[in-house]
Amino acid sequence: MFRGEKLVSDLKTIGQVFKIPPPSEHIHIIVELPATTDVKLSYTPRLGGIGGTMILATEGERVGTYEGINLNSPDICHREQTIQKLVEKISKVGFLLVRSPPMSGKTSLGQLLEQHLVKDPNIRVIRISLLWMGIPSGTWTFEEEFERLMSITWKKFQDECGHIRTIFIVDEVQMLYVPQGEHETASRHKGNVFWETVKRCQQISNLSIVAFAAYGYKGAWDLSSATYTIDVSPFMILPENTWSIEDVRFTEEEYKDYFLRFCSTHLKNMEDEDDINYLQEYGFRGFAHIKNLTPEEEELCDRVFRGPINIRQSYSTSGKEKRLVRTNLLSEQDGKLDFASPYLRALYLQRRWGSTIRPIIPPQDFKSFLRGTFTNMNAEAIRNSYCVGTDGQLLERAWQMEFYQAATQVLPADIFISPDVGTYWGSSGYMDFFVGDGRSWAIELLRDGEKASDHKSRINKIYKPIRKISKEWAIIDIRHPGLPNNNPEYSADHHWINVYCQEGWKSVIIEDKDEKVEVKLMGEYL
Template sequence: MVFCLIQGDAIKNSFPIDTSSHTTIGHLKKAIKDEKQNAFSGINTDKLTLWKVDIVQTKKNQEMTIKEHKGVELHSFESIGTHFQEVPLSTNIRIIIQPLLPATTDQCTRDTANLGYVPRREGNLGGTLLCPDQLTSNSNEGISLTDNDTSKRPLVVKSLIDDLLIKKIILVRAPPYSGKTSLTQLIEDYLINSAEYLTFRIIRFSTLWGNDVGKLCNYENFGEAWKEILGIDWLGESEPMDIDVDNKSVTAGQFWETVKCGLQGSHDIYIIMFGAYGYGSNLRDLSIPVEIPDFNSKSIYDIKFTDNELEEYVTNFCRYFNLKEHNENIIPEFIKYIKNATAGHVGFVRHILYYTREKMKPKVNELTWNKILVYLNSNGFNETINSNCRGLPKIKSFSHDEIKLCENVLLNKKHPYQSSNNHSVLALIKSGVLVIDKNYMLQFSAPIVMRSFIYQNYGNEKISETVPKSLYDFIVSIFTAMCLESRELLQRTLSFGFEEREETIILEQMWQKEFYRIGKRRLNGYFMSCDVGATFASNGYLDFYVDEPLNWAIKILREERCMAKHTKKFDETTEIYKEITLYAKSIAIVDICSESIKVQKLKENFVHVSYSKNYDAFKIECLGRDTMNINF
């Protein structure tokens, strides 16, 4: 005798079949169909699929339903005795029956009538009724689990699942392009392929899918879209479920009531939600209809790549692209670069790898790290992040207040976040430009985001018709324009006291911003990359690099700070800034200081710029050059 159960049914509905009078699995199939004639009406015996399992029955698990399992398929020709020889009194469920229903238009109705719910459709989206070829509204979302370079992220996925089983409700709020949709796919894949969760019904649901069934999945008709996609009413059954809800920013009151009950521990439904911020007509707010405690909340910091994950992902991606065979130095340098430029932001990591691969495919046989660096600091790559990367800011759509807030964060590196109804703050957080760190400070979500903001905000003025012949001439032309244009701006700029001197000095970031704004237009189309410290993964912080064929490297200092240290960093023997010294044709450390500070000694590669008290005159001194005074 063996206990059997129809897949998707509750354990309490298991039934015994006498195996003593049957010799093959084929005979057993016929006996099962005879026993459950109503359940298998209209289905041929040979269409039943039997799976050998071993599920313990207890008083406590009788209400549990079996939707997924990791059984061994039994074939009609096999002998029953080969598989089942245990004592007759065993009550463990040993056979799961998977019926194949006729492909008719009332299939959903038939499923629901027989089982009380729609069983998981293998190969369909998230265990719903949707086939992958029905998906049209968000074809750029998510990942392909079969790609060789896809990372399954087992440690992050397992930690989220373990946390979910304890807390029942988890809300992950993170900006666009941060890997939310791909993480729902990975969690689903992990759950349905783990024997540990075979008693759970796993559902992955995206509100974006409502468009694919002709139902706008908004606050008012969430239930209709759910039924169209799943085949049943929302929570039509009370069996244990594990639900991934992607893009939860638009949803329904009934759903949030379920979430509220889950927070109180009053049902066996586990829900992990991924989304940005806001809901219904309140999309500009950071709040949702139910207060989610910090205990149940997670952010981008919890789902970004860990250092180990990032290293493994980049390594596998590069090896799949056959980079290692040609230059073993590429992979460690690429890892270092991506860590600095992306801060582990999943979408940006993928973007850099993908577009580098596409650009370098024709050159893979002679590829070097320097060639990759040149590309990553070229206008071609810059256009990909400004045009094809939805996780990066689009300055044209920013309000005046939003731009000013970004400038404030840029100048001060961070800015205090105060919970309020400040629409500029909320909009920048929602769009992923700014994030709130664990100290409640606003900062750019990644260095590459700051780079994009600088380029768009300061680099789009009318360009010059000529290009300076040398790096020195370039620097002189910038301060000539700065003297004419920027005096009032520099006078107004927020200043602070410098400990070594009583006089007030301008923030270094303001000099950098003005240098970039004016320098970009002086280059007549040549690309100037900013935030090169992250780009070159150097130990120091280099400010600007001008693309081929000029190949200029520039560092901005103020008030002679750290001159000796930066001189050493450009020394090839120390291997600091090594990538730049290998490739840059000209290097300049621009030291900006008050005219009250006299230059003690001119040094190679240094350009000393002294400004007057009112910023209406500059003096430029450089080894081997005549002193130049600029004033209007």
């Protein structure tokens, strides 16, 4: 064990203390003590936990959690435009109530605001979520829980604002609302002491409060009461002291920033379907609950989807209603149960009954259309298909069905692909597909090189009327995994395309006269 050397004077240099270099096997650490170590502040500074409180925890690290975001995540957009606008608003009005639907970004905005403000050493920033104090239906009081979180009383906290400019950020403030029609002293959890401070802080220049609240019955966090009264703030808040979802939502520049960060983080090195399954889960807090609905909850959501349900006529609240409200999938407003946001309604529609989203921009050429079609094929459906021949391999009909389904996902809604075409143009045979709308693309499929010469001869004979009106056409030979090309004489033909399915049907190699390209089959994820 070796002792360190003490630099007894600020005037001494390291060279004066260490006449010879210390041994190389020693660890060399130079510690500079703070200029002052015994200064007693006249106020309570930020503590070591989240938000500057005593709580030693983390936020936003699990999918499905309601509490904010992980600020250290590489795909976080810091929303500088909105935060700067919010800071200017706070400085001007003293108190601001931010109201928007559940899961619209209020908690994360509060985190980003805190992160921005703590850079200023002349400001004390404290952020608290009322969910940290207790469950909405609990018997806790605001003052008691504030003292537990901050180790000082609410009154002392206010008194200290005379010594330090303070910005107090409060999330889930709807938990302190007052049942409609009752006196403000009936504020839940004895929150009237908070609202009294709100009134004063608009005249106290050294204290500003930013409060975030969710729409709906008790903020859509609790549905345990049989009485369906609507909670409201205990006094009239002027429009100049409120923000709505219009103010909270991303600006165009912020959205672009977030989108690019997300893609660079999660889409850069995608290797297999597990990566895509991860993306389906990422960040969609409503998604996890929609996936895990019980049959009773699913039935309730079906009813709500058809139209909001009047629940004021009920005398009790079922367990499924409570859970769906607590998880923010549904919320109660004006006595009616509805989806908490339009996004969740659309998400439920998609996950419950499926959806087809057609592109707006068509493929730029025939080659990109063919590659896009194979990209949209469903590898899972191909792997599990029973449409096989005596050799155990997929029949040509299976590929025709899959090609048609995938092609419709590549073409916009006003461009049509027709199967089994021929008679319309006077052909005595039927070519597999034709894309109209001025494109005039014709496609003939075969599998595993079977009857390749017959397919080729049809083009020059019975399909000749179709070929004449086609601007682009191709014969596509789709081969199962491991089957080599046994028709090399056709590969030099500009209209002949070989498609080699890879192991597990996860991808195909598309080979034409000019190039060879591997394409992943992504249909089940698009």
